[in-house]
Structures are given as C-alpha cells and as structure tokens.
Amino acid sequence: MKTADFNKLELSAVWYEADPTMRAKVDFPFFGGTGNKSSSVVYFEVEPGHRLGTHTDSAEEILLILAGAIEADLGQEQGQLSAGQAVLIPAMVPHGLRHGHKVWLDEDGHPRVVVEERMGHILQGVEGVYSHVTPTMEQRVAQTLQARWERSVKAVYGDSPELAVSGF
Secondary structure, three states: OOOOOOOOOOOEEEEEOOEEEEEEEEEEEEOHHHOOOOOOEEEEEOOOOOEEEEEOOOOOEEEEOOOOEEEEEEOOEEEEEEOOOEEEEOOOOOEEEEEOHHHHHHHOOOOHHHHHHHOOOOOOHHHHHHOOOOHHHHHHHHHHHHHHHHHHHHHHHOOOOOHHHHOO
C-alpha cells in the first residue's frame, strides 16, 4: 500500500526569475518516479501575493483546496475556490492559479494601504507618504477574515465545526 504523510513533505521552492509573483512550494508524493503508472499527486503551497503560472498537463487533474482561497483560470473560465472545494481540470487545458487573499480584502472593501501592506508591498508616491495602516483597519481585516473562515467551516463541516481544527 502506497501512502503519503502530507504533514511530513519536503517542500521545494519553485519560481520564475522574470516574474517574482510566480512562486510556490511543491512536492510530488505520488508520480512516475514513485512507481505510479498514470496518475500523480502534486502538493503545493502558494503564499499571498504569489501565483502558479498558466500551464498545461498531459493528464486530467483534480485541484483540491485544503486551506485558504485561490482564483483559478481554466481555459477561458475564471473562478474562486476556497478550503474544501475542488475543480476538475481536463487534460491539456491551460490553467493557472493565484492566492485569493487580495481578492477577499478587495471584496470586503478594505483600504488600499492595508491591502498592500498585507501583501508585502509598499505604496509609492504621495499615497505612500500620507497613508498608513491604523489599528481600526487591522481589526476590521481580522473581523472580515474571521467571518469568511466561519462561513467556510460551516459550508464544509456543517454542524460539526470542531472537525475543521481537529483534523478528524
């Protein structure tokens, strides 16, 4: 029986020199090199502000979101997925994804200065000189993200939210 412990993967950093937003950590617990004949499991993590570039794969794949949220491009379609959701990606269809944290902050109407600071960016020009993040802004971000988390847990775990943190 082949097994993989996703808690003990050795993630490798991958990136594209010409685009600093294309960055992820990845491991391949199951693939041809581990004896698989026609399937693979790829585990990856994408940090806020980063993305996995558009590419194609020769086999159909299922993208399962374990935590957080992403924006996915699949051929001509775009959509958002969050923890507990999955998308089927047909073979040879161009697809890519990016971390959805910024989209959430934008959707929730947070000021640009707090969004950019959370993304690790520095505002330029006059806006960068005169804008700053306040404790009230940080509290509102925490409240809206907590509300999103609670809605996600309810959607996935229903009346058993303790399962989201216990792992069982």
